[in-house]
Amino acid sequence: MSEHVFSTDQTAQIYLDANATTPVLPCIADVVLHTMKTCFGNPSSSHITGIQAKHLLEHTRDQARKVIGAQYGDILFTSGATEGIQTAVVSTLIAAKNHQIEKPVLLYGATEHKAVPNTLSHWNEVLSIHADVLAIPVSNDGILDLDFIAQHAKNALMICTMAVNNETGIYQDLAAIETAIRTHNSDVAWMVDCVQALGKTKLALSETSIDYAPFSGHKLYAPKGIGMLYIREGRVYTPFIAGGGQESGKRSGTENLPGIAGLNKLFELLLDETDSTFKPSRVLNEYRDKLRTALIHTFGKVTFNHQFQNSVPTTLNFCVNELSSKEVMDLFDAAGIRISGGSACSSGANRSFVLDAMGIASWQSENALRLSFGPAMSPSDIDLACERICALKPILQANCLVVSDTLSPQQEACALxxxxxxxxxxxxxxxxxxxxxxxxxxxxxxxxxxxxxxxxxxxxxxxxxxxxxxxxxxxxxxxxxxxxxxxxxxxxxxxxxxxxxxxxxxxxxxxxxxxxxxxxxxxxxxxxxxxxxxxxxxxxxxxxxxxxxxxxxxxxxxxxxxxxxxxxxxxxxxxxxxxxxxxxxxxxxxxxxxxxxxxxxxxxxxxxxxxxxxxxxxxxxxxxxxxxxxxxxxxxxxxxxATLDEPPLMQVDVTKAKSMLLESDTCLIDTREPYEHDANDLHKFFNLKKEQVINIPLSRMAHALVTGKLEKTHHYILLCRSGNRSKQAANNLAHIGFEHVYNLKGGLALM
Structure with missing residues (x-):
């Protein structure tokens, strides 16, 4: 029995964004490094070192079959799920160029990862297929409309669905989808994105008529840059990457053997019933319940954007009813808790297209947050996460973000x-x-x-x-x-x-x-x-x-x-x-x-x-x-x-900042909001007197100017989480005549 856990030191980050990516398990990292050092051969070489490498590659392929329940068909190693999706789509559409369907369609789930519809649209145009690319609607619970699938299946060249949604954790009834598809079209290509399903739901692909299933290693504690694609026996295939003929001619390029070795160790852990690294559903559900309780305790009114009974337990998609997603994320980040707003791949968006497709209220879509953890999370990690979340409540109360049970102290940042x-x-x-x-x-x-x-x-x-x-x-x-x-x-x-x-x-x-x-x-x-x-x-x-x-x-x-x-x-x-x-x-x-x-x-x-x-x-x-x-x-x-000309920005790193702050006329300005500022002890980190650290968020900059908090003769080093807000503030101060303002390059993220 073994347990592969991460540090729970009080100063460590609490990582709750596992659906975006996961850290590499220490035991997997050891295997990857060992492979780089000692089993570095090219699997295509005929000497002993190459034979050893080939053995590792094929053994991993056999392990993969057991994990995903694929006794038949091909397992193709790729750089990740995106390449697997490209390969499946290109193979299908090339074979469909001579179709005889009068009004062909390409179907994909409306809540699908953007890699799928974007790939379909791209190759549909490049290959001149001229099919209509249609989104399969979903219910308010995120479940695909089976009647829509049945209606369009006969004209479909390809149907793409996903096993588990990356934003909400909602899982689909693959058997019901299969019935809707195969009742009306026994031969249409069906791809199922299984990225978020690996390690969280049981898979038996050979017992289904799924034709293609992409996977990605970095979503489950393996390295980035390695994935695989399942291809059902007898399905059409065209190499997406041509060249030296590796992978039996299906995917050229020297194989990523260290990454494959990482997958091999991952599969070993998943298959070992005596190993306790990956927790059973019962334990993961307990984890989710604890996190849900902590969120409600801290924020009060919280809306969850999906039904827990049809979601994997490792994902919570929620809104804090009276706070924006940015405010919550900034607060969490300041406290060392990492979550995301919706999908990491769509972090620049103002709203969640997944929740929009589900018909969720606009305010929920705009303020959705995703908290996700991996199945290897330890009980102590979860307890620390809940403790850290609950510790935010007094900060929220002091900054008027939640109503306190007791009389709040007067906070200048809240009112005056x-x-x-x-x-x-x-x-x-x-x-x-x-x-x-x-x-x-x-x-x-x-x-x-x-x-x-x-x-x-x-x-x-x-x-x-x-x-x-x-x-x-x-x-x-x-x-x-x-x-x-x-x-x-x-x-x-x-x-x-x-x-x-x-x-x-x-x-x-x-x-x-x-x-x-x-x-x-x-x-x-x-x-x-x-x-x-x-x-x-x-x-x-x-x-x-x-x-x-x-x-x-x-x-x-x-x-x-x-x-x-x-x-x-x-x-x-x-x-x-x-x-x-x-x-x-x-x-x-x-x-x-x-x-x-x-x-x-x-x-x-x-x-x-x-x-x-x-x-x-x-x-x-x-x-x-x-x-x-x-x-x-x-x-x-x-x-x-007009776009303002940015004045020359003076940037300093942490070492230079600490040196400058030894001078009596130099102060540190934290441009984050007060609730973020309160979550860190900047005085301690920079070894400063209390009066040398000033919290002036951008929302209070006008007030600071009028009340004389800033003097143009003084030197100021500005910081924030990433360096972006402080850079904006430094530029603004320079525009109104401050000559001695500096930005801490990279902000707290690079300290």
């Missing part, structure tokens, strides 16, 4: 001053005075749960919910907010865009809020000015979409007028000062904080207008031309923003 909230480029602002009087400007529907929690946990007195204009890109959420906060606003009679009736200025203790009419983007456009009572200066200007960072609002939308915009901009110039922070309704450039001086410098049209270098007529003509181009060529509906 100005905070920006963003959703897909749109900006909403929360301003809170020292007396806890709060104003929400340009409310966004998606941000309501977050703001509701902040108002509640911080005991804020919400005095107004304001729009800067009737937004053309979305329905105003103001009335939704007013209904939510009706008890606070019941005595406030709101007029135009939410401004309290019969009030000229709103008193915010140390400041006042004023409004001025600034039409141009729309007829009803207003700008709101936060003015300091002490200095009389305007601290913030909430201008909606009249101004965008490095750009101007669109004047060709309904109610827009370029001439009125020119007058509004000149009027605004008489109210604000160079250091006034401009707070727009959209921030396509992700500037987060820009002052009036930088706005003028970075917007040539604005600069020319205010300096008198351009007449009103010239401004109108140029503005209308720019807006017409924007509407035609840009997705930025509300205005045009």
């Amino acid at each position: 001053g100005l905070t920006q909230y963003r959703h897909q480029g749109a900006c909403s602002w929360l301003f809170v005075s020292e007396s806890k009087h709060a104003i929400i400007i340009d409310p966004i529907a998606e941000m309501l749960p977050r703001l509701e929690k902040i108002v509640s946990t911080q005991s804020l007195n919400l005095v107004a919910i304001l729009d800067t204009h009737d937004h053309q890109d979305r329905i105003s959420a103001r009335q939704l907010y007013e209904r939510t906060f009706v008890s606070m606003l019941s005595d406030v009679k709101a007029g135009q865009l939410g401004w309290p009736s019969n009030i000229e200025k709103l008193d915010l203790m140390n400041a006042t809020l004023e409004r001025i009419h600034t039409p141009g983007h729309s007829k009803d456009s207003l700008s709101y000015l936060v003015r300091s009572k002490k200095t009389g200066k305007v601290l913030y200007c909430f201008c909606g979409d009249l101004l965008l960072p490095a750009g101007l609002g669109n004047s060709l939308l309904a109610g827009g007028d370029a001439l009125e915009m020119a007058n509004s901009l000149r009027q605004l110039n008489t109210f604000v000062q160079n250091e006034t922070v401009i707070c727009s309704g959209h921030d396509y450039q992700q500037c987060f904080a820009i002052n009036w001086h930088a706005q003028i410098q970075q917007t040539p049209l604005l600069s020319a207008l205010l300096s008198g270098a351009m007449s009103d007529a010239e401004f109108v003509t140029t503005k209308q031309e720019n807006d017409a181009h924007t509407i035609t060529h840009s997705a930025s509906l509300c205005g045009f923003a």
Whole structure:
């Protein structure tokens, strides 16, 4: 009996993204390294070293047959599942070029990994097959529509399904699919993606009419770059890679013997009934239950996007009801817990196409998270994962992300001053005075749960919910907010865009809020000015979409007028000062904080207008031309923003950063959100005094500028998780006159 586990040191990462890839088991890594050193022969060589290599290759092939239940047919070693898919599709479509079907189709499951439909579409076009590529619909439970398969099977050249879904862990009833296919077409090629099934479900491929089944080693503790393809006996085959004729002429190229040796060891573990490396379903279900309990304990309201009874136990696809997927992922990553948003192969997407196909609600698709573990996970690993997840609850409570059972301490990052909230480029602002009087400007529907929690946990007195204009890109959420906060606003009679009736200025203790009419983007456009009572200066200007960072609002939308915009901009110039922070309704450039001086410098049209270098007529003509181009060529509906020239970025590595931080005028700025910052002890890592570490997330950058947290004479090293947010912040600070800002290259990920 043996147990191959990973370190459970408290400082180690908790890896819960096994569906994306797995670490190589130590015993498999040892075999791979041994093969590189001592069994390195070419299986095609006739000498003893080559014969030994050939024996290992064929023994692995025999082991594979036992694992997947394939007494007959071919086992072909590949570089991974993608190559196996290509091989199966190319073989099938080449054989089908002379088909006699009047309206041929290629079918694939709507929740299939993108490698499948993309491959079908690619080779369908390249080989001029001219078939319709159709997605097989799925139910809300992710189960394939058997009636659809039956309806189209007779015209199908190929049908592609998967055994287990990579995002949700949902498994298909292969026997039922087989009946639906073979009842109507006994000869159509059927490929089943078995990548996520290996080691999690029992396979008996020779007892089915599955024609092709690709597998990938790195999904189950073997190395990357090695996989295999099962081909049913008698099915058509065309080599995808031609050359020296290796693999009996089916796949040329010298075999990846170290990778194959890794598979051999993997198969040995799977077949050894006395070995405890891979846990039985009963234990894996217990693991899932523990993780589910930990998630609910920590986040409260959690929605699971699949039915556990028809999913493998190693996958949990879920949403935290009142948090975005990015917020949860950032928090987990800061705490050393690795999960993913949907599929790792689709991490750039804003939503899950798998959940969309299942008809799951849009908010779930946009905020889906995938927690997955491998079947070799040990009980201690699971317990540590649950412990680490549960330890996040007080951080969430302290940062107003979940409602606490006890009174939360006042957190500046939660309330006081100005905070920006963003959703897909749109900006909403929360301003809170020292007396806890709060104003929400340009409310966004998606941000309501977050703001509701902040108002509640911080005991804020919400005095107004304001729009800067009737937004053309979305329905105003103001009335939704007013209904939510009706008890606070019941005595406030709101007029135009939410401004309290019969009030000229709103008193915010140390400041006042004023409004001025600034039409141009729309007829009803207003700008709101936060003015300091002490200095009389305007601290913030909430201008909606009249101004965008490095750009101007669109004047060709309904109610827009370029001439009125020119007058509004000149009027605004008489109210604000160079250091006034401009707070727009959209921030396509992700500037987060820009002052009036930088706005003028970075917007040539604005600069020319205010300096008198351009007449009103010239401004109108140029503005209308720019807006017409924007509407035609840009997705930025509300205005045009030029791409900013990035100033030379000064980057430092960890060693250089530690050296610089020995100087008294150098500080470390963590640009992550407070809940991420609280999950790490940066003081300890960099051996710094408390005052040398400042947490200024991008959402609070405008507040930091106005409150004097940053001084242009000081040196600042900025960091975040990956170096991307801190790079953006460093560029932004450079644009507004900070000359001594440095970015920690690679962020915490490379420390």
